[in-house]
Amino acid sequence: MRGYARSSREEITARIEELEREWSIEQLIESEAPMMALTGLGLGAAVSRKFLVLPAFVFSMVALHGIQGWYPMIPVFRRLGFRSRQEIDREKFAMKALRGDFKDIQAGSSNGDQSERVARVFEAIRT
């Protein structure tokens, strides 16, 4: 983030677009887990049922991730530099603040009229 403090609006906008396209940990799990599970299912159907232990384990772990948030591969993914969508969006909104998207939000609130302020907030989160 600090590296962008001196950047131009265009550079910040390009970074924001890059952040929106960044693969999150959730997306990575949704690709990695099915690959493991499908391999196990294939081997289980073709070679030996014992291989079905693998998809059973994968399904349980994905369910655990959905319900509780823990997943065994997360430490590995984090070491590879992957982040959750929330973390990516925190950087995105910091970039937006740096670009000046959130300036003047309070300016319209002095007369007690909220509609101008709400319109400014909508504008700030629209792009």
Add this chain to the structure above:
Amino acid sequence: MNKGIKADKIADRVRSQGSAADNKLIDRETEGRIQRFAGKSSEEITGQIDALEREWDMERLLETNASILSLAGLSAFAGSQNKKWLILPGVVMSFLVQHSVQGWCPPMPLFRKLGVRTRQEIEREKYALKALRGDFDQISEDDFAGSEHNPQKVDEMIEAVKA
């Protein structure tokens, strides 16, 4: 004129693959909530921000749904020894990969109709509420993109995006 929060330029696979009518309905509900909280106290806004962080997003729901369906298929196979049951987890998992790469999968349109939002949509409401709470006031005095480097401003900005 208030143009709302519609944002087709934001890269969000679920929004671009889903129906525009569902996106619009979901946006309207979000706008209504932001509007309601504009007149409320910091404490009430903080309560709503906490609720947004706990809200179930599309990824969470799809992961839970897919894994439970797959486990059901696997259990049915274990009980019946009929290999056809393995088709169910095979199909479900293939759709989950499709969803992660491309955004669409069969249950997605149904969940959108039920109002399930993406994490990006939830985060946008959260940062709108943070702006209403005044979290960005400290740094909003200057438009400092491209202006002279000021390390204190960056610290204020990092502070503002913290929950």
